[in-house]
Amino acid sequence: MTDAHGATGRHLYDSISEQKHTVVDSFADQRELLKRAVAEQRLAAMPEDLQRAARGPSAQVSLEIVEALQKIIAREVTRQLDLAICAMIERTAASAAAPADGASGGQ
Structure with missing residues (x-):
């Protein structure tokens, strides 16, 4: 019974750990997308000569x-x-x- 619970507990831990990594990676991806979007909006708001200089x-x-x-x-x-x-x-x-x-x- 201990082996069954131990194996199930380990499998559950691995599953939760994998979900955590997926969520954290998703947040990191969203953060990068938001940073790029903000940078693009800042650049778009600049006058053309400043845009060229920034690029x-x-x-x-x-x-x-x-x-x-x-x-x-x-x-x-x-x-x-x-x-x-x-x-x-x-x-x-x-x-x-x-x-x-x-x-x-x-x-």
């Missing part, structure tokens, strides 16, 4: 890369739109000229 030099380089890529993309989009508009104008002019040529040739 450090690598963030500044990343921001410069993103801005350069945005400019390149904007230029390319503008170029593509210009080409599309020119093509539409040419097609419109060609289609307007085609019926006039067909009408004069048929008379």
